[in-house]
Amino acid sequence: xxxxxxxxxxxxxxxxxxxxxxxxxxxxxxxxxxxxxxxxxxxxxxxxxxxxxxxxxxxxxxxxxxxxxxxxxxxxxxxxxxxxxxxxxxxxxxxxxxxxxxxxxxxxxxxxxxxxxxxxxxxxxxxxxxxxxxxxxxxxxxxxxxxxxxxxxxxxxxxxxxxxxxxxxxxxxxxxxxxxxxxxxxxxxxxxxxxxxxxxxxxxxxxxxxxxxxxxxxxxxxxxxxxxxxxxxxxxxxxxxxxxxxxxxxxxxxxxxxxxxxxxxxxxxxxxxxxxxxxxxxxxxxxxxxxxxxxxxxxxxxxxxxxxxxxxxxxxxxxxxxxxxxxxxxxxxxxxxxxxxxxxxxxxxxxxxxxxxxxxxxxxxxxxxxxxxxxxxxxxxxxx
Amino acid sequence: xxxxxxxxxxxxxxxxxxxxxxxxxxxxxxxxxxxxxxxxxxxxxxxxxxxxxxxxxxxxxxxxxxxxxxxxxxxxxxxxxxxxxxxxxxxxxxxxxxxxxxxxxxxxxxxxxxxxxxxxxxxxxxxxxxxxxxxxxxxxxxxxxxxxxxxxxxxxxxxxxxxxxxxxxxxxxxxxxxxxxxxxxxxxxxxxxxxxxxxxxxxxxxxxxxxxxxxxxxxxxxxxxxxxxxxxxxxxxxxxxxxxxxxxxxxxxxxxxxxxxxxxxxxxxxxxxxxxxxxxxxxxxxxxxxxxxxxxxxxxxxxx
Numbered sequence: 001x002x003x004x005x006x007x008x009x010x011x012x013x014x015x016x017x018x019x020x021x022x023x024x025x026x027x028x029x030x031x032x033x034x035x036x037x038x039x040x041x042x043x044x045x046x047x048x049x050x051x052x053x054x055x056x057x058x059x060x061x062x063x064x065x066x067x068x069x070x071x072x073x074x075x076x077x078x079x080x081x082x083x084x085x086x087x088x089x090x091x092x093x094x095x096x097x098x099x100x101x102x103x104x105x106x107x108x109x110x111x112x113x114x115x116x117x118x119x120x121x122x123x124x125x126x127x128x129x130x131x132x133x134x135x136x137x138x139x140x141x142x143x144x145x146x147x148x149x150x151x152x153x154x155x156x157x158x159x160x161x162x163x164x165x166x167x168x169x170x171x172x173x174x175x176x177x178x179x180x181x182x183x184x185x186x187x188x189x190x191x192x193x194x195x196x197x198x199x200x201x202x203x204x205x206x207x208x209x210x211x212x213x214x215x216x217x218x219x220x221x222x223x224x225x226x227x228x229x230x231x232x233x234x235x236x237x238x239x240x241x242x243x244x245x246x247x248x249x250x251x252x253x254x255x256x257x258x259x260x261x262x263x264x265x266x267x268x269x270x271x272x273x274x275x276x277x278x279x280x281x282x283x284x285x286x287x288x289x290x291x292x293x294x295x296x297x298x299x300x301x302x303x304x305x306x307x308x309x310x311x312x313x314x315x316x317x318x319x320x321x322x323x324x325x326x327x328x329x330x331x332x333x334x335x336x337x338x339x340x341x342x343x344x345x346x347x348x349x350x351x352x353x354x355x356x357x358x359x360x361x362x363x364x365x366x367x368x369x370x371x372x373x374x375x376x377x378x379x380x381x382x383x384x
Numbered sequence: 385x386x387x388x389x390x391x392x393x394x395x396x397x398x399x400x401x402x403x404x405x406x407x408x409x410x411x412x413x414x415x416x417x418x419x420x421x422x423x424x425x426x427x428x429x430x431x432x433x434x435x436x437x438x439x440x441x442x443x444x445x446x447x448x449x450x451x452x453x454x455x456x457x458x459x460x461x462x463x464x465x466x467x468x469x470x471x472x473x474x475x476x477x478x479x480x481x482x483x484x485x486x487x488x489x490x491x492x493x494x495x496x497x498x499x500x501x502x503x504x505x506x507x508x509x510x511x512x513x514x515x516x517x518x519x520x521x522x523x524x525x526x527x528x529x530x531x532x533x534x535x536x537x538x539x540x541x542x543x544x545x546x547x548x549x550x551x552x553x554x555x556x557x558x559x560x561x562x563x564x565x566x567x568x569x570x571x572x573x574x575x576x577x578x579x580x581x582x583x584x585x586x587x588x589x590x591x592x593x594x595x596x597x598x599x600x601x602x603x604x605x606x607x608x609x610x611x612x613x614x615x616x617x618x619x620x621x622x623x624x625x626x627x628x629x630x631x632x633x634x635x636x637x638x639x640x641x642x643x644x645x646x647x648x649x650x651x652x653x654x655x656x657x658x659x660x661x662x663x664x665x666x667x668x669x670x671x672x673x674x675x676x677x678x679x680x681x682x683x684x685x686x687x688x
Contacts, residue, residue: 122487122488125486125488128478152478154483154486155483155486156481156483157483159456159481159482160481161479161481207481208481209452209453209456209479209480209481210453210456211456211457212453212457213450213453213454213457214450214453215449215450215452215453216453217452217479240449241449242448242449242450242453243449243450243453244448244450247437250446250448250449250450251449252449274446274448276446278437278439278440278637279436279437279439279440279445280439280440280441280444280637281440281441281444281445281446282441282443282444282637283639314611314639315611345610346510346513346514346609346610347471348510376510380474380475381447381470381471381472381473381474381475381476381478382447382471382472382475383447383475383479384446384447384448384449384452384475
């Protein structure tokens, strides 16, 4: 501070010099002498000040430039003004060619999968809305199914989150995952049989996240459910915990309970482990996941699956999955083993070859499929 | 089962409550450089956490449970932005249920919004690969950008944590003074780098080159974000067989093989540059990051 003060006093003096000079010619020579003297004395300090001034100017122009840039970047051009608030829109294309030697097998040959249309945006500062429409061909007829149509409250206090509308229940691990996120062309057996692939329903979901370093989430839902004239007869509870093990590994475990109607219940336990060297996911990574299901009404059925997917180099992934059901009513408990390899040119395109062998207790059948998953437009972030 | 689950949940809550973080200001930074900057300005009043390390490609991160838990407790989320974290940050924010760091609030800051962004193209098509409509997001390699972001971050810290605003203000002023002096020192060290030519793995260094006057003559990736192809590397080999570049540069998290392959065939030195704090053993903080970048560049590009 001490070095700055005399120097700035000098500057002040220097600026007042011209005005003073005009008024009193006599003083000019005296002032010039004083200035020269001061300049000699403070030469090094001036240099220092000039350097700081230069830096400050540079910063100022940088900041100015940046400010302009921001204005330019955020101000919609007049032509785009009416579309400036369009939601993020993405479309996912899926289909496959498949073959099976099962007697009562599913459709063979080319099968168009669901075409997912996703639109989402913030409604305002407190709500966000999401639409997933699945366009599909069913028996030659085009149908549009509303998979998800929900609004989320984004500004609740104390770690609460709420969602209402129609959505995929938060139970289990795979239930909330869109079909384009699956690691295999089809869902594991327990999801196919107990959850009708994915459990969607209308209602309200409330979630709470603990303010801890270990991830701890609790949630519950009140849903419309099946049957019963009064409605809102389905509910669920779920809890998830998760964390990291070093920088390379992370895990998620959870327990869920779902009553799809008044007379039955489904309990699910899941565990997921993901690994990448130093946590650098892009080139090499590994995922193991498993879920266990128990469905009870008058009888109890159980099912499980376990799968592992390994990406040894960027673009290529190899996976194996085992899944099985133990059905109380059925003596023939199906077991299945599936292998897959997929190739992703980018984050937005994927081609997958899948081979499966199913043993339903009496017969063994084989199937194979070649699947594509391509997405255009805005693509939202994926959950863990 | 139902009752059992209820009891489990109750126990979980009781266990969870005492472990609440105690720092005055929790900063969640998507990249190490912003965590380091928050510590420069915040000092002891700040607990800064970086979601990624210098050895991870910040474009490809899993929205891990541990990161959601950190965002839940954050007072400020600071990220590079310009879609660098688009694959995971929105998922963290959506699951973290923390209204004070949602986009549009004071607690949510995209650093790239405050600097002059390079590489903005009007013509957007995914066939061009991993391009960012808002420009190149790797803004931290120009120290002037760090300073602009520091001013904005410092301002927000003062507003969010009013009790410690004086401390943030004086730390910021102190940082600007010593950072400006450091910039001057680096610019002196970089005089001979002006006009040098570099081949890079990915367009990670455009802000550094813009600052130092280095020319980027080629990328190992034919299409940004996609792995270098044999055909493209072959083309580069013949193009640069008689020199024509002074270094082949990659970030620590980028695959070593392509640059080593090209280096063997052209004789041009391949080097790793730290893209952020922690990228090399020497890059222990923001100052050391630029010291090391300049030392490494001078090591292969100039005689000194």
